[in-house]
Amino acid sequence: MTSRVSTGTRPGARFAQFKLVLLGESAVGKSSLVLRFVKDQFDDYRESTIGAAFLTQTISLDDTTTVKFEIWDTAGQERYKSLAPMYYRNANCAVVVYDITQASSLDKAKAWVKELQRQANENIIIALAGNKADLVAEHPDKRAITTSDAEAYAREAGLLFSETSAKTAENVRELFTAIARKLPLEQAGARNMRSNPRQGVDLRPEAPGTQGGGACNC
């Protein structure tokens, strides 16, 4: 585990760092969600991810608590499937994404959830995101998966759930915040004591040029 909580300079300030992985079928909008979350941008025409992208974003939960996500945005295409364990193996949390206008994408999401529950860290927090909500707002007939069906599944599988739109930013920040709140901040410090030796690396200050944004760039 590489999550970590440390006491900052301010009295009572807490800083925690978690690894988050995004999984889901190709073109459901994983990269778009991440780009919205990290840079508050959206791209109508995005090329498919090659391999995986690594980004970080820091959010404040309240006056004293800062959470930094180290995000693996994985490629949804079949041929990269065998690499997925490398990204979720040490993850504290996962966002599994489907496209609410594509029925098959929820099946794929369910398969990912299953795999995570079997293979990933047993305390992993999983959120299910039904993306492209904006498409349905305009054309309700485009919806292929009802909110209640997805919700029922999420409840049953013990997942956080929301419908999102990377395009309009609807529920994007909220989703990540909900995950952060669910992460075991209190225990993270203790777990961190026996974290792997890479810890030091992961916590290096951001070098100039890496994606900035967020509180850590001051």
Added chain:
Amino acid sequence: MGHDSEGSAAASDEGNTATDRSIAPSPPEGHGVGSTIDETAASVGDLQIGAESSATSHVPSAIHQDEPRPPLPPRPGNLDLLQEGNYSPGSSLQRSKKSARPQLQSTATTALSRTDINTQSYQDGSRETYAASAETTPPSKPAGVFGSIRMFKGLGGSETGDSASVKSYAPTLEAGGDVESLLGEVLGASQGSPAWKLLSTQYEAPDPFDSVTYEDDEATVEFYREFDEIRAVDPDGGNEEQQLAQWQLKRKHFLILSSAGKPIYNRHGDDNLISGYIGIIQTIISFYEGANDQLKGFTAAGARFVIMSQGPLYLVAISKLGENDAQLRVQLEALYMQILSTLTLPTLTNLFANRASTDLRRPLQGTEPLLSALADTFTRGSPPTLLSALECLKIRKSQRQVINDTLLRTKCDTLLYGLVVASGRLVSVVRPRKHSLHPSDLQLIFNMLFEARGVKAGGGENWIPLCLPGFNKNGYLYMYVSFVSASESDGEEADDDRSESGKQEEIAILLISAKKESFYDLRKMRDAVVDQLDKNGSMSIIKAAVRRGRPTATDIVPGTVLRHFLYKSKGNVQFTMPSYEPHFTTMLARRRLLSLYHTLHASVHAKNARLKVHHCISRDSISLAWVTPLFELYCVAGPHPSRNALAQSANKVVQWVRREEERVFIIGGAVF
């Protein structure tokens, strides 16, 4: 050193034979293009070039021998012309290296290995046909003149009625096809008889400059629309005709099919739209395949079709841009390398071994933007592809040394290759002594990072499994990529958009490993590299060099008549060129310039061409190709200067490169 005086002698000899031949064609060497040298060879031969070049050859070769670059790794086995013998270290490999990359390099090679090249691009005897038909063929019209499909089998020997009639056109289409100017038919370029055109030095070369005159014509507008997307056919088929008309206006197409005829990739239009065409092409190919007689290319409706068969795939290029077959093959080869890079050769082979009717689109998903980025680069015209060489960022030798040392000092154990690339140009490389980096692999990487949008748009760091076929076509490597913006340096605003392509304003740190778990190691190395480059001032040097852009031709040779040039150092497999400013700022002007370079390149690389110097004069430009064992130089001036002035400038360029060699090229690089 004798080569060069020999060279010019050979050129004039060749000129003489060519003259004879144009009267009574007989020697197998050369053909139409060869004979263009005829008049010029005499003058060029006498030109200072001959004399100068014997002088110029000394220094560069001495430099090369000081720091021999290790040999490049073997090419994949499908490139069966690979000469294993060429890897032995030593100064001679500087040149033989290139013959070790035949398929990719088929057009850009040295006089020393010319024979190899000729066979390289036509793996199977087409050379014989070509030479043979050159004897009997009258130079003929540009490809566009033939209305109907004619087929050329590149193969010698078989003498069906068809091929006999067809054969006689083959040489001109291959050679003459590239003589035809871009947009030539519209610009009315064909004055005089075609024979005259080819025999004369005065044929109409593409006009790379005068974009104003033609800016409004139909063809020009078409070229600006070349990259517009063709919309899908409506379900009711209502717009099909219209979309098809648009499809036909495209000047360049690339198609990839499986040998079972399944479409795998096409640059323009969806499958439905062009299924008819795909069917026709497939039928034609398999007709010849059935006769055990591979079809290499044919011309129809003003377009040159070139077909490359690679294992279970057919790759087809259709061009109205006047490139010759060898040049188009280099482009097809690059597309094939991209497919290997995605899948690896064993995977590709197995997919089809298991099921001949496999639909490769699925396993290739996501590769389409990379293929299209390559295709569009070729359509716009690409010096690195034409020359099969890399361009480096020009910085001082000592500055590059500091960067190399930084990479070496911070190197982690799992590192295979480390590169710093700025704005599509190589800044520094570190590599193990026993492996060099293959230019065609770098082309794939640069295309992925700087031409396609996917990786850069992600906005983060990247971990990319990829096969580098030149390194090893059987397995994946893992590439760590992070971008540093070139603009936000030392508090200075980078609003000056002088760097030539805005989208390439990026510095990339690439760290490649064979270990798929080494992301964090490489990331740590990257942080250390960037940190130290910042501290030792290298980063701002790189950024400044990127923002400065390339010098113009007149910066390089004050007062020169040259508007642009390409200089390829054969030994380093690198090239350098000036800025496209001020004469070639528009896409069309650049394409015309590149078409002219293709013509020049074709003339000095034509089969059996022995020319070392080739002049080309047109209404709008005078240009020169000059090939020695050490370099290839292509220069372009406006229409007015004399050949003498052009030759003088060419010499000045060579002198400049000699002076700046260790700045414009990476010589040796850093090894560990």
